[in-house]
Amino acid sequence: MDDGFEIIGFDEIKESLAHDDLPSAVGKIKNYFEQQDRVELNIAITGESGSGKSTFINAFRGIGDEDEGSAETGVVETTMEPTAYPYKKYPNVQLWDLPGIGTPNFKADEYLQQVKFQRYDFFIIIASDRFRECHAHLAAEIVKMDKRFYFVRSKIDSNISAEKRKKTFNEQKTLDAIRKDCTEGLKRIGVDSPVVFLISGHFLDLYDFNSLEETIEVELPQHKRHVLMLALPNLTLEINERKKAALQKNIWKLALLSACVAAVPIPLVNAALSIHVDVTILVSELVKYYDTFSLDPASLQRLSDRSGKSVDELKAVMKSPLSKEINKDLVIKLLAGSTLVAVDTVAEYILGFFPGIGSLAAGALSYGTVHVTLKHCLDWLAQDAHNVLIAALQTSV
Ligand SMILES: Nc1nc2c(ncn2[C@@H]2O[C@H](COP(=O)(O)OP(=O)(O)OP(=O)(O)O)[C@@H](O)[C@H]2O)c(=O)[nH]1
Numbered sequence: 001m002d003d004g005f006e007i008i009g010f011d012e013i014k015e016s017l018a019h020d021d022l023p024s025a026v027g028k029i030k031n032y033f034e035q036q037d038r039v040e041l042n043i044a045i046t047g048e049s050g051s052g053k054s055t056f057i058n059a060f061r062g063i064g065d066e067d068e069g070s071a072e073t074g075v076v077e078t079t080m081e082p083t084a085y086p087y088k089k090y091p092n093v094q095l096w097d098l099p100g101i102g103t104p105n106f107k108a109d110e111y112l113q114q115v116k117f118q119r120y121d122f123f124i125i126i127a128s129d130r131f132r133e134c135h136a137h138l139a140a141e142i143v144k145m146d147k148r149f150y151f152v153r154s155k156i157d158s159n160i161s162a163e164k165r166k167k168t169f170n171e172q173k174t175l176d177a178i179r180k181d182c183t184e185g186l187k188r189i190g191v192d193s194p195v196v197f198l199i200s201g202h203f204l205d206l207y208d209f210n211s212l213e214e215t216i217e218v219e220l221p222q223h224k225r226h227v228l229m230l231a232l233p234n235l236t237l238e239i240n241e242r243k244k245a246a247l248q249k250n251i252w253k254l255a256l257l258s259a260c261v262a263a264v265p266i267p268l269v270n271a272a273l274s275i276h277v278d279v280t281i282l283v284s285e286l287v288k289y290y291d292t293f294s295l296d297p298a299s300l301q302r303l304s305d306r307s308g309k310s311v312d313e314l315k316a317v318m319k320s321p322l323s324k325e326i327n328k329d330l331v332i333k334l335l336a337g338s339t340l341v342a343v344d345t346v347a348e349y350i351l352g353f354f355p356g357i358g359s360l361a362a363g364a365l366s367y368g369t370v371h372v373t374l375k376h377c378l379d380w381l382a383q384d385a386h387n388v389l390i391a392a393l394q395t396s397v
Pocket residue numbers: 047048049050051052053054055056072073074075076077099100154155156157158199200201202203
């Protein structure tokens with residue numbers, strides 16, 4: 001089974017159900033979803049002064065260098081304190097802009113103490129030029145502190161355009177040479193099979209940005225991975241797909257919550273309560289989909305600023321029934337349209353989780369309805385978001 005219920009303890013829920021304590025089981029599942037979205041994630045961005053730390057932070061938050069709340073770029077570093085940049089909708093996920101490394105008396109161990117290294121889940125070391133001793137010292141020290149780091153080589157777009165002037169220019173060879181310089185540096189300090197991500201903070205869809213994001217995601221513990229996927233703006237088509245997969249994993253849990261409510265054994269209360277819960281679950285989940293696919297008005301505006309396409313042009317490619325607005329009436333209409341689900345299969349599925357609890361079969365319809373509705377909505381919104389990204393990309397090339 002999915003490991004998603006580890007946090008609240010699947011056994012506890014079963015226990016509540018076995019003792020006919022449905023409200024308590026529902027409360028526990030709800031609590032789980034809230035906890036899941038409040039998981040903390042702290043990402044440290046470090047590197048030499050001018051390497052592109054602030055530019056990377058803004059790009060990873062999907063905001064322009066001059067937008068409100070952005071990290072200042074292109075200025076001379078003055079602060080020696082780490083600065084936190086939280087994601088607006090998930091302020092528990094923060095990118096930390098760390099002071100520059102590599103000053104003449106730089107000492108990696110003192111630096112890490114000074115920036116309170118324990119606070120971070122992992123580090124991203126950014127180098128915009130050759131691999132240097134300060135990178136080696138810092139990477140080695142991070143490993144010694146039992147933390148993980150990802151090595152990023154930034155400003156690849158500048159390297160490529162500079163090399164293009166040469167008659168013998170070959171993009172792949174240039175990229176290979178840059179990569180080799182960094183991997184060899186990391187090998188020298190004892191990192192086994194080092195991975196270096198080549199990126200441009202100005203053109204995220206080029207080079208290794210997607211692979212960096214994917215690697216971070218895969219290597220995070222499951223509960224942190226989920227919150228990263230929710231918080232991260234929908235920056236590329238690959239991220240769009242991974243967001244869809246992450247949200248898909250949650251559907252059965254939401255549907256199960258609805259089934260638990262439907263199984264409350266008082267018929268009248270049951271019907272009203274059950275529909276109310278289904279609608280509430282769906283509205284809040286769909287709003288979350290909207291936000292995480294960056295389809296909310298503020299995100300569309302930022303994408304419009306970045307891409308040069310107007311918000312109306314971006315909205316024009318959103319074709320799903322959810323593209324206008326999400327509210328209770330719309331959700332009730334969707335639920336009414338999806339009652340023809342395979343109830344038998346669903347009942348079997350639920351009884352598989354709670355053998356011996358026959359009353360839960362009553363929840364089967366509710367389970368199926370919520371499951372099917374959410375699945376359709378997720379497909380629709382992921383497709384809308386995909387179309388919006390394609391439309392935005394078409395102008396930026
Ligand atoms: N072409 C190109 N320029 C970049 C890239 N990343 C950053 N820059 C530019 O490099 C300069 C420095 O970038 P910042 O993001 O301010 O660097 P920083 O590491 O935050 O610098 P300090 O805060 O001073 O330590 C700015 O002019 C950026 O526009 C990139 O990927 N490609």
